[in-house]
Amino acid sequence: MDWTREWKKLLLIAVIFLAAYFMPVETSRFQNAVLEAFQLVRWYAREHVLLCLIPAFFIAGAIAVFVNQASVMKYLGAQAKKVVAYGVASVSGSVLAVCSCTVLPLFSGIYKMGAGLGPAVAFLYAGPAVNVLAIILTARVLGLELGVARAIGAVVFSVVIGVLMQLIFRKEETERQNVQMAMPESGEGRSLWQNGLYFLTLAGILIFANWAKPAQDSGVWHTIYQMKWLITGIFSVGLGAILTTWFKVKWWKLLMAAVPIAILAFVLPSQPVFAFSAGVIGLSVVLMRGEDEEREWLDSTWDFAKQILPLLLFGVLIAGLLLGRVGKEGLIPSEWIYSAVGGNGLLANFFASFAGAFMYFATLTEVPILQGLIGNGMGKGPALALLLAGPALSLPNMLVIRSVMGTKKTIVFVSLVIVMATISGYIFGLITL
């Protein structure tokens, strides 16, 4: 037995043992917190998984398979125009960085053989915030306002931070590695508008299936709400048409998949979730038995689901245990949270962005955690500050960034992110007050 290596496990077991030994099971705060954790998990399961997360996984999977990365990367190459490079770097995270594990290789690639430090930093910063899954879940759970502010804030500030980094380190011209970029092969020959229309139908299904009931009982929004399943259905039929004409899926397969959906829609019109689930299952089966391209779409969708769902379940459980649902308390008393990040003071914003920068958020878990914090009195400004500083940075990924661009640049980058997040949180807080 190699005890120089085993001690870590021993320590872990000891910590868990002590926690279990002294667990305050009989206190009402603890019992409440456990209950809150399960309540929150059930709420996520009922409200967010079927209609929101599953279509979002299909969209993320489609992006990973059907968006031609080479066509995006040519704007981030060594010869690219600077202005274009910054613009593309700040938004391309939405199609390139669909998974957190792809951000770092792309970052170091852009830095070392592409457009250089500024655009690389812009990409690194914006990537996690503009990725589709993050935007969808943020807007859905935390509100459209915060979701949009997060995406726009991340894009704008990524350019600012990138330009600042380039200015600060303009004297150090890094030696470029002169290697050919190796790109994955592009998909089949579909034109841009065909792909665009295809993504639009997917987005349409997602948006209208999740159309929330508006406050008033009349007006355009309410009419759309009443017709949301009809509109979702029309988009689904559109998706079917696209699949048969451009993806060469056999029409009779889609028709067979459509039969159970139609039956469930007519028999149980009050429970559209059943028809929707039948649709998801039908689509999956059709894709599974399809050609290369369709199978790849399903594979990468499944990859996302497999990676993200366990993390999210764990994140929701922890957030529920520590923070409780909105308006309820978990293990951590609300006053503590309120005194640290309540209101919209500069200090609260700074604290939120500083803590967010060093804390590690597994993909998407920032959403339930933030929801808990807001429910306990966190201000909207500090919430945005945390969203802007958090997912882009964590202690472990700072170490990787340091190995790519050195200690000095990393410290400057982290400081810039914290300062920018603090300021933008402060401004957002003032606007939304």
Place this chain on the structure above:
Amino acid sequence: MKIKVLGSNCVKCDNLLKNTRQAVEQLGLGIEVNKEIELDKIVSYGVMTIPALVINEKVVSVGKALAVDKIIELIKAAE
């Protein structure tokens, strides 16, 4: 023949490594396949989307967790 997988600890990367090892075993090549996780080295191959498969220092596939028979095909093509 030298075969390498470039990647981190992501699911796809581990799948590619596993499938590549299986392919090498099926072909009876008797060589060891390792994973390169150092970002600097990965980028020096021009690869920005992991996982990637490298045969004889040449990148043959990027961003995909290839199936075993596809890897066998690529190895045979490189011979």
